[in-house]
Amino acid sequence: MTYELETAIHPEKLRRVAIDPVSRVEGHGKVTILLDDKNQVHQVRLHIVEFRGFERFIQGRPYWEVPVMVQRLCGICPVSHHLAASKALDVMLGIKHLTPTAEKNRKLMHYGQMLQSHALHFFHLSSPDLLFGFDSEVAKRNIVGVAAAHPDIAKKGVLLRKYGQEVIRHTAGKRIHGTGAIPGGVNKSLSSAERATLLKDAYQMVSWAHDAVQIIKQLYTATPELYDVFGTFRSNYMSIVAPDGGLDFYHGALRARDADGKVIFDQIDYQGYNDLIEEEVRPWSYMKFPFLKQLGRENGWYKVGPLARVQNCDHIPTPLAEAERKEFVAYGKGQPIHATLAYHWARMIEMLFSAEMIKELLHDDDIEGSDLMTTGTRQPGVEAEGVGVIEAPRGTLFHHYRVGEDDLVTMANLIVSTTNNNQAMNTAVREVAKKYLNGKEITEGLLNHIEVAIRAYDPCLSCATHALGQMPLEIAIVDAEGTVIDEATRDHRGLTRPQ
């Protein structure tokens, strides 16, 4: 199976441009573009060039260690892995319902994670592009540039992020490597003092999150000729939804819609995810390409994450976010919104929902309860099994484990959010390359258009590749014989070439 611009007919005759984020310590993703003599684009690929190996890291460990150790898979979304693993092991232990205190403390932790992650992405990673333009001076295009030009926005972003981290710290027990969720429940609930501390700032966070929705909405609707078309393509959507069809990041059942918004399947128990989803391997990337089995490889790929969730649900169960969802949906005039940059708008609606949910949970007395654990009857047989799914900041996250009679994990399978978006991200960069790069000289600003498309998905390269750290861009143009004919590095000074 191949897709437009995935594989060139005669790659040996083309020159190659690589956007290669060099990570601090390990594997990374990169984009390669094959161009002919007239700079016409023939092939575009978002590669993941290092094998993950998460499963080997987990197999052979006692199951009760798993919720803590999986936090170390990724320094960016440790709470997502922590909770997905805990949910999977609840199932393995035959636990159908947690105590109200346990479930609400887990939810509080998760909504704290969503708040801080979305705040970081919008204010730090994306707003520089959106506020200054994709071709703007490189030195401006970072949080420091935002802070200099819009100090109020930058400060709100930092404080929202900090507040989300504080929610995590109080619910998990520690700033990082927390042990809040354990199979069967939680090992602590919020104390009165912790609850009061968090409540003190909760209303301010709702207000700032609401402001953030207005910022992106104004940016988006002021320039529809850019936002509506940049990297826009039709696809299916998938997420979990609550039993009543509402938005829920912590628990629910799987729902998918097609590009016209028609439901493909709904309220499917994710314990059977293997019957719904297959992962295709392609020889040029270590990241797999998931698709819905019933639609096949060509038509079954889908988007996950904010844009999918906000349009997949029937309503949002908090008032301010629901009002914003309705306005967002109305913008589509009865059709699903497929614009890549609409991810940012949807993400801010989700951040507002998270802030409202945190506030609601903090007003619920169960959050201070003492009934923390539930027991169940472990599945009979040689191996017990469980699947845990949550809506992580970047999209649907699957954890699947089998555990032997000796309590050691015999099988682990993870489908991380970024993997679910693999085909969508590849399609987005191809759409942008076709529109903006075809026939033009390659400049840093043009290459940033490619990155803007990728960044809208907030891909977690740490999850997808292990990559952490600094990512100055190294760009090399190689001719058909493999000779480097041009090379440059992009950093705070802009695009520079070797002396």
Place this chain on the structure above:
Amino acid sequence: MSAVVAPTLIFGWGNPSRGDDALGPLFIDHFEALVTKHPEWGEVDFLTDFQLQVEHALDLQGRSRVLFVDASIKTPAPCQLEAIVARKDSSFTTHAMSPQSVMQVYTDIEDHAPPPCWLLSIRGERFELGEALGIAAQANLVAALTLAAGWMDAA
């Protein structure tokens, strides 16, 4: 979200399950024990995280001095200590920031200069998931602890 803080902050970061990337958090574990034997060093706060991010600018508030500690594949063995200043850098496409960039965020949101900061880089070699700290890194960690003790004495 403010609290009483110690004048000295030591902040080590890295992933304890990624081989030599554990050097930052391990440094914190060892140095925290060492500080209890040196009351003359005064009050010290210790922090650790997987990586630096914008909110860590707030951890610089109210400090007299800050020591950042990280594993580095570029640093000559065993380690290197340097004073650092706020700087705009190229970390705009990443989920992790440099300490210099965190200092710059502090400057911009607080509207004044951050406290004096140093960076202690400890040479690391291997960073694979599931690996233990390497033998060379263990020796580099010992040297880093000695160097940091000297930094505390000199203050």
